Amino acid sequence: MSSSSSRASAQPNDRRWLVIVLILLAVVSCSVGGWIYWQKRQARQEEMQAQRDKTTPSPISAIEDVTAARALANYLNRIRAQVREHEAAYVRLQRSKALAWNFPQREDIEKARQVVRDFLSTNQRLADSLEHGESFIRAELETAKVPAAVRDSVLERYEKTQKPLLPMQQRIRESDDAIGQNALAVLDLLDFNWGNWTRDEATGRIDFPNTITLATFKExxxxxxxxxxDRKQAEDDLANYRRDHPTQ
Known part of the structure; x- marks a missing residue:
């Protein structure tokens, strides 16, 4: 009798433990499943963030890009300003009496010299800026402390867009230098021989009694x-190149 009673009381206990075990298994299963789901979701979010990082520049990169673009723009603005300055000097040279050799008074020769010197000076400044363009841009980028990769990218852009123009621009500068230097030589010749040459007012022709001096003048x-x-040809070549390469 006692043995039967013990077995009867053990059965409910066994069922309770079975229920408890099943509940624990369910809890563990849910926890593991939730953890696996969370891991997958986290991995997916990290993957999506990595993709966004590849396609969206960071604020620092954007700042670096702006700084780099500004360095190139500063150089190009400098060139444009110097071109305007020199073209104004060229117009003054053409409008003055410097190349017409029309000097009623000897002191007019010195005034003409100054016009020519101004023309040569603006031309030389422009020539220097063109020749050392890469160095100017590099210095600005180094002052701004942009990364080497950004600096190299800007210099590569300069190499691609501006370097092809340089030979034609240098031809113009060399032509203007030749115009100015030979104009000064003529003015020196006229000044040195003041009183020994004549000018035909109708034709503008200059004549010297000395044939050697006249030949030198004509040269x-x-x-x-x-x-x-040469200047005109180089300007035409530059204009044609820019027409065919509008981005430059």
């Missing part, structure tokens, strides 16, 4: 004319 004037023609 200088011929070089000025040749340089002016």
């Amino acid at each position: 200088y004037v011929g070089k000025i004319a040749d340089a002016a023609n």
Whole structure:
């Protein structure tokens, strides 16, 4: 009797433990499943963030890009300003009496010299800026402390867009230098021989009694004319190149 009673009381206990075990298994299963789901979700979010990082520049990169673009723009603005300054000097040279050799008074020669010197000075400044363009841009980038990769990218852009123009721009600068230097030589010749040359007011022709001096004068004037023609050709070549390469 006692043995039967013990077995009867053990059965409910066994069922309770079974229920408890099943509940624990369910809890563990849910926890593991939730943890696995969380891991997958976290991995997916990290993958999506990595993709966004690849396609969206960071604020620092954007700042670096702006700084780099500004460095190139500063150089190009500098060139444009110097071109305007030099073209104004060229117009003054053309409008003055400096290349017409029309000097009623000897002191007019010195005034003409100053016009030519200004023309040569603006031309030289522009030539220097063009020749050392890469160095100017590099210095600005280094001052701004942009990363080497950004600096190299800007210099590569300069190499691609500006370097092809340089030979034509240098030809113009060389032509203008030849115009100015030979103009000064003519002015020196006229000044040194003041009183020994005449000018035909109708034709503008200059004549010297000394044939050697006259030949020297004509040589200088011929070089000025040749340089002016070279300048025009280089300007046309530059304009044609820019027309065919509008981004430059």
